[in-house]
Amino acid sequence: MSFNKENHPNEDQLIWAIVDEAKLPDSIREHLSLCPRCRAGIKKIEQDLNNLGQTARQLAPATHRIISLPVDKPSKIYRWPHDWRISFGAIAAAALIIFTIWFSIPKTIIIEDTFSIMAEISWEDDDFMTEISTLAENVLPKIYMDIIGESYLSLDDEFIKFAVPDLGTDSLSHRQRRKGVKLC
Amino acid sequence: MSPRIQENFNAPANGIDAPWSPLVKRAKAGSRSAFAELVDLFQDDIFKMVFYRTQTQLDAEDITQEVFMQAFRKLSGLKKVDRFKSWLFSIAINRVRDFNRKKRFQSLFQPSDAGNDIKPSDTQICDQPEAIDELMKQDLWKQIGLIIDKLSRMEREVFLLRFLDLLSIREISSALKKSESTIKTHLYRALRKFRKNSSTLQSLKEEMP
Numbered sequence: 222m223s224f225n226k227e228n229h230p231n232e233d234q235l236i237w238a239i240v241d242e243a244k245l246p247d248s249i250r251e252h253l254s255l256c257p258r259c260r261a262g263i264k265k266i267e268q269d270l271n272n273l274g275q276t277a278r279q280l281a282p283a284t285h286r287i288i289s290l291p292v293d294k295p296s297k298i299y300r301w302p303h304d305w306r307i308s309f310g311a312i313a314a315a316a317l318i319i320f321t322i323w324f325s326i327p328k329t330i331i332i333e334d335t336f337s338i339m340a341e342i343s344w345e346d347d348d349f350m351t352e353i354s355t356l357a358e359n360v361l362p363k364i365y366m367d368i369i370g371e372s373y374l375s376l377d378d379e380f381i382k383f384a385v386p387d388l389g390t391d392s393l394s395h396r397q398r399r400k401g402v403k404l405c
Numbered sequence: 406m407s408p409r410i411q412e413n414f415n416a417p418a419n420g421i422d423a424p425w426s427p428l429v430k431r432a433k434a435g436s437r438s439a440f441a442e443l444v445d446l447f448q449d450d451i452f453k454m455v456f457y458r459t460q461t462q463l464d465a466e467d468i469t470q471e472v473f474m475q476a477f478r479k480l481s482g483l484k485k486v487d488r489f490k491s492w493l494f495s496i497a498i499n500r501v502r503d504f505n506r507k508k509r510f511q512s513l514f515q516p517s518d519a520g521n522d523i524k525p526s527d528t529q530i531c532d533q534p535e536a537i538d539e540l541m542k543q544d545l546w547k548q549i550g551l552i553i554d555k556l557s558r559m560e561r562e563v564f565l566l567r568f569l570d571l572l573s574i575r576e577i578s579s580a581l582k583k584s585e586s587t588i589k590t591h592l593y594r595a596l597r598k599f600r601k602n603s604s605t606l607q608s609l610k611e612e613m614p
Contacts, residue, residue, distance in 0.1 A: 232600065233597070236593055236596045236597055237593060239596065240592050240596065241589050244589075266596075270568045270599075271568075273568055273569070274569050274571065276545065276549070277453075277549060277569045278569075280542045280545055280546060280549075281452075281453045281456045281457065282456070282462050283449075284448065284449065284452040284465070284469065286470065288444045288448060288469070288470055289470070290440065290441070290444075290473070290474070290477050291477060291478070
């Protein structure tokens with residue numbers, strides 16, 4: 222096979238030959254495979270690059286540090302929440318259990334229980350209000366009332382009428398006034 | 406791709422398992438000893454990769470430690486075991502980026518002449534017998550830095566991964582999460598710029614002890 226000895230690839234094509242020879246046209250690839258001068262040019266660039274790499278490796282210091290790893294890999298119990306499938310399954314199972322329990326309880330029991338609880342609360346409220354009313358009328362406890370004798374006072378209407386009679390027509394003063402008796 | 410360069414990279418070919426794949430499988434199953442073997446296999450590569458980018462041994466060692474710690478924790482998430490190497494490098498790349506970001510942020514709160522101070526390592530090496538070698542190395546790193554600094558961020562990353570870290574195009578593509586075509590374009594641009602400075606490299610080669 223003959224090739225054009227004068228048609229040498231330029232510098233850019235030589236660089237492309239190093240990066241990716243397959244990107245070059247067939248004619249240039251053929252030339253590169255047969256031309257000793259071009260091959261030497263590519264070899265020179267490669268040699269420079271190899272020198273750079275070798276020089277860098279020689280200049281870099283050696284490391285003597287021992288890499289330390291975590292004491293222990295996390296246990297499976299710790300790791301399982303990180304697996305979304307396991308987490309999802311666990312959440313779904315928990316939800317299923319809750320729903321099962323909820324629907325297995327008869328609703329009538331729940332309603333009856335609710336009514337009885339509400340009635341109990343209502344009675345407790347009544348008792349409490351009564352206690353508050355008693356306290357509002359007389360703050361002192363009964364024992365204090367016994368001590369001061371207040372508890373024996375029966376201030377009913379009959380006693381009040383007796384102690385303070387009405388100024389009506391049945392009163393003694395009214396009758397005497399009608400008879401013409403001067404009271405003072 | 407030239408076969409001569411490709412033979413330097415022990416990257417797995419398409420469809421063939423990487424030599425470290427069985428170790429990765431065992432490590433994924435929870436074997437600490439398998440992971441320790443992977444550390445032995447890749448510690449030097451990762452350390453050097455980080456050192457090329459940080460230029461500080463202490464920082465490079467710290468970051469290498471963090472890379473393997475993260476790899477150990479996240480290994481269960483690795484789907485393709487033959488991509489372990491590129492996956493490890495992608496962790497390292499991200500860690501270096503974090504480090505550089507943090508460093509830039511810290512430099513905002515430091516006095517501007519802080520960088521002119523003599524580094525402790527400089528004074529330290531003057532007392533050592535191999536002080537000249539060390540200073541020469543530092544000078545050579547500066548020259549390599551000058552070549553690298555002429556590249557854009559992405560060109561630099563691809564160039565370093567390809568010719569200093571010796572990753573294949575496929576591994577770089579996987580580590581940087583870019584298409585192989587994009588990687589080749591960046592590599593081509595980087596090589597063009599590199600060729601313009603090859604004289605620097607020549608002097609660098611001559612100075613090597």
